[in-house]
Amino acid sequence: MSSRGVRSLEQLPADVRDALPDPEPTPPPAGFSVRVARPFIADGAKERVAKAIEDGLVSSATSVVEELEEELCRVYGVPFAKACSSGYSALVLALRLANIGEGQDVLVPSLTMVAVLNAVLGVKATPVFVDCESGELNPSVEKYAEKLTRNTAALIVTHTYGVPADCVALQNFCRSRNIVFIEDIAEAIGTECCEKLVGTFGDFACASLYANKAITAGDGGFVLSTRKDEVMKERADSYANHGFTKRYHFVHLEGCGNHKMSGLQAALVTPAVSQLPKVMDDRNRIAKRYRSELQSIPHLTPMPINKWGKDTPWVFGVLGDSKETRKRLRQALADEGYETRDYFLPLHLQPLYRTSAGPTVSLPNSEDMGRRGFYLPTFFGMTEEIIEGICKCLIETYKDFM
Numbered sequence: 120m121s122s123r124g125v126r127s128l129e130q131l132p133a134d135v136r137d138a139l140p141d142p143e144p145t146p147p148p149a150g151f152s153v154r155v156a157r158p159f160i161a162d163g164a165k166e167r168v169a170k171a172i173e174d175g176l177v178s179s180a181t182s183v184v185e186e187l188e189e190e191l192c193r194v195y196g197v198p199f200a201k202a203c204s205s206g207y208s209a210l211v212l213a214l215r216l217a218n219i220g221e222g223q224d225v226l227v228p229s230l231t232m233v234a235v236l237n238a239v240l241g242v243k244a245t246p247v248f249v250d251c252e253s254g255e256l257n258p259s260v261e262k263y264a265e266k267l268t269r270n271t272a273a274l275i276v277t278h279t280y281g282v283p284a285d286c287v288a289l290q291n292f293c294r295s296r297n298i299v300f301i302e303d304i305a306e307a308i309g310t311e312c313c314e315k316l317v318g319t320f321g322d323f324a325c326a327s328l329y330a331n332k333a334i335t336a337g338d339g340g341f342v343l344s345t346r347k348d349e350v351m352k353e354r355a356d357s358y359a360n361h362g363f364t365k366r367y368h369f370v371h372l373e374g375c376g377n378h379k380m381s382g383l384q385a386a387l388v389t390p391a392v393s394q395l396p397k398v399m400d401d402r403n404r405i406a407k408r409y410r411s412e413l414q415s416i417p418h419l420t421p422m423p424i425n426k427w428g429k430d431t432p433w434v435f436g437v438l439g440d441s442k443e444t445r446k447r448l449r450q451a452l453a454d455e456g457y458e459t460r461d462y463f464l465p466l467h468l469q470p471l472y473r474t475s476a477g478p479t480v481s482l483p484n485s486e487d488m489g490r491r492g493f494y495l496p497t498f499f500g501m502t503e504e505i506i507e508g509i510c511k512c513l514i515e516t517y518k519d520f521m
């Protein structure tokens with residue numbers, strides 16, 4: 120058995136067992152009628168995919184992928200973009216491009232998706248978990264500062280659920296300490312902070328293009344960089360493709376995986392990039408409606424609002440007043456056919472990471488969010504009737520048990 124991770128939940132220390140979420144609600148016999156997410160297929164996407172097929176431009180080594188990278192550079196106003204196979208791949212590539220590896224610490228928010236932890240462990244760096252600010256979904260600069268070590272080489276921020284962290288303060292913090300600033304924008308593609316897109320504050324940004332994200336390639340991802348670096352493209356192309364180099368085809372100097380995006384995936388997502396403002400307007404409409412409908416429930420706290428720009432959450436999250444309340448509300452919604460998801464179980468409590476030896480760190484704000492939070496269906500084109508139905512179910516259920 121490896122030094123990290125446990126084989127069964129019973130082996131976990133008591134604090135982790137206590138934090139574990141309840142099993143997922145039972146779906147209705149006919150299945151969920153409203154899923155938690157639905158893919159956004161942009162105008163023009165079908166035609167572009169059909170054209171890629173007609174032209175035989177289906178692999179990663181095609182102009183279709185380059186066109187996506189050019190479009191990302193244009194929309195984000197950055198000099199470098201690399202399309203890849205997933206958000207996880209984007210994180211690994213960014214960490215490698217930033218030369219992060221063994222013996223170095225990476226500050227990681229605990230309230231996020233496991234891919235962030237896996238990528239840091241994947242490059243053999245050491246994750247140092249950071250708590251979110253009280254009542255917030257992201258760590259503040261102060262929370263990161265508390266966890267600085269002599270070996271801190273990089274800081275990752277995840278703009279959790281599409282609510283931006285304090286990008287300007289974090290940028291200044293990283294610059295003044297010579298720390299690489301990596302923005303994981305998987306949940307915040309199109310989100311703005313101080314009139315700039317998030318992903319343009321860091322040295323690197325990483326995104327997932329999985330089907331539940333604001334825009335999608337089915338699966339996929341991309342890395343952006345604000346750095347002007349002549350050899351970055353060559354290095355990224357090699358890291359994403361088994362370490363092949365242009366000079367000697369079958370000579371591999373470094374161990375690398377396969378992180379490539381296909382031409383078909385690129386064709387599907389490219390038109391969506393310029394349609395992001397439309398997607399964000401719709402997220403704003405959905406959030407406004409949820410906020411206004413749910414304000415009559417005293418013990419249900421809606422997710423924090425963007426303090427530096429338009430309120431465009433990736434998913435609409437709420438906090439119940441206890442874990443038990445969350446369980447009851449999620450089951451009531453499931454009974455009516457609405458799919459929901461718990462907030463993340465914080466990374467520092469993940470069974471994959473913890474030994475059975477006992478607690479490693481206590482991050483009370485993330486633990487509290489992870490225990491009480493869940494999110495509601497949120498997707499482009501969601502009708503007002505669906506939002507009303509969800510809110511009505513929450514209000515009625517609350518009445519029943521308060």
Ligand SMILES: Cc1ncc(COP(=O)(O)O)c(C=O)c1O
Nearest residue numbers: 205206207232234277305327329
């Ligand atoms: C913050 C964050 N990073 C990374 C990922 C991983 O993306 P993928 O599933 O494309 O590897 C996700 C996925 O939801 C995410 O939310």
